[in-house]
Amino acid sequence: MAARIAVVGGGVGGLSSAILLARRGFEVEVFERDAPPPADLADVQSWPRPGAPQSHHPHVYLGLFRRLLRENLPDVLRDMHDHGVDELPFSGIRGPVEPGDEDLVMMAARRNTLEWALHRAVAGESRIRLHSGVSAQLAEPVDGVLTGVRTAAGVVDFDVVIDATGARSKVGQQYLETVSEAECGKVYNSRFYALRDGVQRPPLQHGSVTVVDGLGYGAALFAHDCGVFSIDIGRLPEDEALKKLRDPDAFDRVVALFDKFAPWFAAGNATPISDVVPMPGLRNVLRTLKPDAPRGYFPLGDRVCLTDPTFGRGLALALAHAVRLAETFSTADGDLTRLNARTTREQVEFVRPWFDDVVVQDVARTSLWRAAVKGESWQDLLADAPPNPFLMIDAEEHDPELGLAARRYVSMLTRTVDTTEVYERIQAIMELSEAGEQAASTAPTYTDVLAALDA
Ligand SMILES: Cc1cc2nc3c(=O)[nH]c(=O)nc-3n(C[C@H](O)[C@H](O)[C@H](O)COP(=O)(O)OP(=O)(O)OC[C@H]3O[C@@H](n4cnc5c(N)ncnc54)[C@H](O)[C@@H]3O)c2cc1C
The missing domain is CATH 3.50.50.60 (FAD/NAD(P)-binding domain)
Known part of the structure; x- marks a missing residue:
């Protein structure tokens, strides 16, 4: 039996x-x-x-x-x-x-x-x-x-x-x-929205996600089914100032800073369908x-x-x-x-x-964020950081093979991109495009986020 x-x-x-x-x-x-x-x-x-x-x-x-x-x-x-x-x-x-x-x-x-x-x-x-x-x-x-x-x-x-x-x-x-x-070094704050009936889903950056790779915070927009989408803004656990993200109006003021998310809200196309829900611990x-x-x-x-x-x-x-x-x-x-x-x-x-x-990535990201929040130099930390797969994808016009490797790795379809050759190729891309600094500099600064919260 x-x-x-x-x-x-x-x-x-x-x-x-x-x-x-x-x-x-x-x-x-x-x-x-x-x-x-x-x-x-x-x-x-x-x-x-x-x-x-x-x-x-x-x-x-x-x-x-x-x-x-x-x-x-x-x-x-x-x-x-x-x-x-x-x-x-x-x-x-x-x-x-x-x-x-x-x-x-x-x-x-x-x-x-x-x-x-x-x-x-x-x-x-x-x-x-x-x-x-x-x-x-x-x-x-x-x-x-x-x-x-x-x-x-x-x-x-x-x-x-x-x-x-x-x-x-x-x-x-x-x-x-x-x-x-090990700590994740991040508190999630999430809110769900619905697109008005008949409104087409705007394009996304990476599959179902569009990412804002900030320093001292990070945000992402996720497409779901039935016209629903959601936004998460992460902060450091000890960051008392960004706790205000729990206030729905303050949260939406920060969301409005992100140009990448703007098409979702154009012409009053989206309505919030939830509060802002924090996930600490x-x-x-x-x-x-x-x-x-x-x-x-x-x-x-x-x-x-x-x-x-x-x-x-x-x-x-x-x-x-x-x-x-x-x-x-x-x-x-x-x-x-x-x-x-x-x-x-x-x-x-x-x-x-x-x-x-994940632990290695979290340690690196958390130290970058901590430096940015304290107003310290974070650029020096990049040299010791593990390969950031999203930067590799962003830089795939310079190295398509590396971009594909990063996509497979982000998707968990391969175990790792962590080889010496990959490091060397990333360094080459960084030198070409200063990709790390560029990605961070296109996102609103931590100070911008604080100002929007307090507006
Ligand atoms: C904020 C957040 C965002 C996430 N985002 C993602 C993501 O984008 N992609 C991803 O892949 N993963 C994500 N995850 C992780 C994912 O949600 C979990 O890894 C996944 O749900 C684990 O499945 P599970 O079956 O182990 O546990 P769960 O899906 O959590 O199921 C546990 C179940 O056990 C029940 N239960 C608990 N105790 C008892 C009891 N004593 N008797 C009876 N029932 C009980 C609970 O009610 C629950 O239904 C996220 C997690 C968090 C916290």
């Missing part, structure tokens, strides 16, 4: 795992503390999601996520397309892309829209029982083996428990230890199982690896974990409970390069 599997947490990693496992013949029960989405996509913006507060923030869908969805959950991808989710090219190449680069696109969707589509796929699976509005904890292990989950209604026995409870959860924390941790965290963790406990997604959302990697890593776990379970012989130590180690190894790379 196939193992009975509990999934605690019905977010992106949990729902994907449940669908993939059910389709491989497993009986799965999902416990999700929040209510299910509304049936009609038109109502999804107001779906309350206290268990996944990042739903109030922009999500970008990188090439790796799209590839994993296309290969493993094609019906979910199709359903999103059928409901107005466009794929915006990120190849930078006119004409056909090379084999393997077909995923150089970004899906323009709200996060709620993705979860809405996942819920529809779950509803079609007879092997999944979804318990919505039910918070679950882990049951007590017996003889070193987890025996199931505990809800307000009592203990339910399962052979295996998947912990997909996300970033802020305390579920299973007694069995997890931190491998590495962001950290890069990598966790693994403690040696004495009970068998049968399988953490995945954000329970294992949290990376700065600026890089948009979390969804791809959570889906990759779900795919890997489903493959492991379906090809294993006998007792699944014994697989958790090795499987979690492999999940950690898989995400580790993506995690380490």
Whole structure:
């Protein structure tokens, strides 16, 4: 008889795992503390999601996520397309892309829209029982083996428990230890807007995103489905002055500084549809199982690896974990409970390069911002900074190959562009165009932002 599997947490990693496992013949029960989405996509913006507060923030869908969805959950991808989710090219190449680069696109969707589509796929699976509005904890292990989950209604026995409870959860924390941790150095402030009916989406700079690479702050505009778009402005955690971004009028005054965003607001074409929502406390965290963790406990997604959302990697890593776990379970012989130590180690190894790379980028960006806010020289810091992929893309007219490498790397379709040759080529471009200074100098200054906040 196939193992009975509990999934605690019905977010992106949990729902994907449940669908993939059910389709491989497993009986799965999902416990999700929040209510299910509304049936009609038109109502999804107001779906309350206290268990996944990042739903109030922009999500970008990188090439790796799209590839994993296309290969493993094609019906979910199709359903999103059928409901107005466009794929915006990120190849930078006119004409056909090379084999393997077909995923150089970004899906323009709200996060709620993705979860809405996942819920529809779950509803079609007879092997999944979804318990919505039910918070679950882990049951007590017996003889070193987890025996199931505990809800307000009592203990339910399962052979295996998947912990997909996300970033802020305390579920299973007694069995997890931190491998590495570092600040993201950024507080998100996000606001959603809707384009007036019939208004065409203005062009974007990078796939579904247009970036303002400021110094001391950063901003980005994200296209989503159904005429919705969102803007995020990031600040340093300790920056008390930029806390005023929480005020919607002040936020919109800063937004008005960004020429790149102006086409979205021309002729009164856009209306805000949310408050400004801050997201403090962001950290890069990598966790693994403690040696004495009970068998049968399988953490995945954000329970294992949290990376700065600026890089948009979390969804791809959570889906990759779900795919890997489903493959492991379906090809294993006998007792699944014994697989958790090795499987979690492999999940950690898989995400580790993506995690380490974000930390390096965050350290560099945070020190640039800190210098800019203090009015200190930041130019000297550029020499030691890792390659900035967006500058490489901006400079691709000088070196198209480097631009393509950067696009693949931003999309997570290749692991790294961090080679000596790449460094040398970046240096050549920097000398040609002084790209770093140019990019920063086209963005409004930190002082401009302060003035707009106080106007
Ligand atoms: C501000 C912000 C912006 C982001 N932007 C991007 C982006 O642009 N691109 C990207 O790829 N990633 C982004 N991410 C990361 C992405 O949201 C996460 O990596 C992804 O959701 C992880 O999936 P998960 O399944 O592990 O957790 P989640 O999707 O968070 O799901 C966890 C689920 O568990 C439920 N839960 C928790 N505790 C319990 C319990 N005890 N019982 C039952 N249910 C429980 C919660 O309600 C929730 O539904 C962003 C994150 C943040 C914070």
